Amino acid sequence: PNNGFGTKDFSRRTTLTITNTAQYNFDIDDNNDLTILAGHEFIDYNYHYFRANASGMQDDRLMLLPNGTNRTVDEAKSEYAFLSYFGQLSYDYGGKYFIAWRFYCGSKDASSRFGKNKRNGMFWSTGLMWKAKKENFLQDVNWIDELDIKFSIGTQGNADIGNYNSYALAGQSGQYNQQPGWGLTSPGNDDLGWEKQRKTSVGVDARLFNFMNMNVEYYHRLTSDMLMDVPLPLTSGVPQDGLGFASVTKNVGKYLNQGVDIHFDFDIIKRRDAGL
Numbered sequence: 046p047n048n049g050f051g052t053k054d055f056s057r058r059t060t061l062t063i064t065n066t067a068q069y070n071f072d073i074d075d076n077n078d079l080t081i082l083a084g085h086e087f088i089d090y091n092y093h094y095f096r097a098n099a100s101g102m103q104d105d106r107l108m109l110l111p112n113g114t115n116r117t118v119d120e121a122k123s124e125y126a127f128l129s130y131f132g133q134l135s136y137d138y139g140g141k142y143f144i145a146w147r148f149y150c151g152s153k154d155a156s157s158r159f160g161k162n163k164r165n166g167m168f169w170s171t172g173l174m175w176k177a178k179k180e181n182f183l184q185d186v187n188w189i190d191e192l193d194i195k196f197s198i199g200t201q202g203n204a205d206i207g208n209y210n211s212y213a214l215a216g217q218s219g220q221y222n223q224q225p226g227w228g229l230t231s232p233g234n235d236d237l238g239w240e241k242q243r244k245t246s247v248g249v250d251a252r253l254f255n256f257m258n259m260n261v262e263y264y265h266r267l268t269s270d271m272l273m274d275v276p277l278p279l280t281s282g283v284p285q286d287g288l289g290f291a292s293v294t295k296n297v298g299k300y301l302n303q304g305v306d307i308h309f310d311f312d313i314i315k316r317r318d319a320g321l
Contacts, residue, residue: 049103051099053097056092056095062086087127091124094120099117123208131147132147133148160211161211163237170197172196174196178192193250195250202241211235212233215228236296242268246264262305264303274294
């Protein structure tokens with residue numbers, strides 16, 4: 046008696062993705078091949094959560110929430126959207142020389158997570174590859190089975206932040222004159238934009254002596270306009286308890302990562318029947 050407790054909750058997540066692509070491959074002649082690709086993508090995410098609790102039920106046959114004497118509710122909602130255009134142009138000559146150019150976003154790559162002044166971004170990449178083993182001067186070098194020389198440079202964006210970091214949000218903040226009070230709970234940033242990364246790499250892929258694979262790559266990766274929570278002085282605002290905003294998300298700082306990756310693998314046993 047009077048100790049019954051009940052809860053009911055509901056949540057729903059929906060992600061709508063619409064992707065359209067068109068690709069055309071054609072041979073200009075025996076030595077020239079060209080591939081063109083263009084596309085568009087839209088992503089729309091919605092999340093809704095609702096929960097209700099009740100306590101003080103007097104009879105286990107009357108467990109609907111209105112039969113409780115103390116009732117609470119909780120509700121949450123979140124959403125975001127991305128709009129992207131992309132394309133790729135690839136060309137190879139004689140199966141020896143390859144070039145690929147990619148762009149992301151065409152005119153824009155828009156995200157609802159960023160401020161109204163910086164929602165759009167443009168990212169691209171270019172890659173080159175030379176299949177050197179197909180050259181005549183290496184055809185008779187028997188200990189080289191495959192030899193590929195690669196170079197690439199490109200950029201990409203990062204939007205891995207909360208859905209509303211760029212918005213100035215309002216929420217309940219205590220009582221005023223015995224009535225619920227409302228105030229800003231986050232300062233917002235209309236200039237919050239994409240975190241950007243540019244990577245350059247040069248590498249060699251080779252198969253030697255018909256049993257050893259080798260990959261050596263040098264990379265230089267520079268991240269800029271990093272998405273970080275920048276501390277604010279306590280005099281910056283008044284959300285609650287007389288304290289200011291703790292931080293605001295901004296694009297600040299750079300980070301450089303570079304090095305050489307070396308990878309080898311070997312065919313230790315290579316026969317139809319290894320006796321295992």
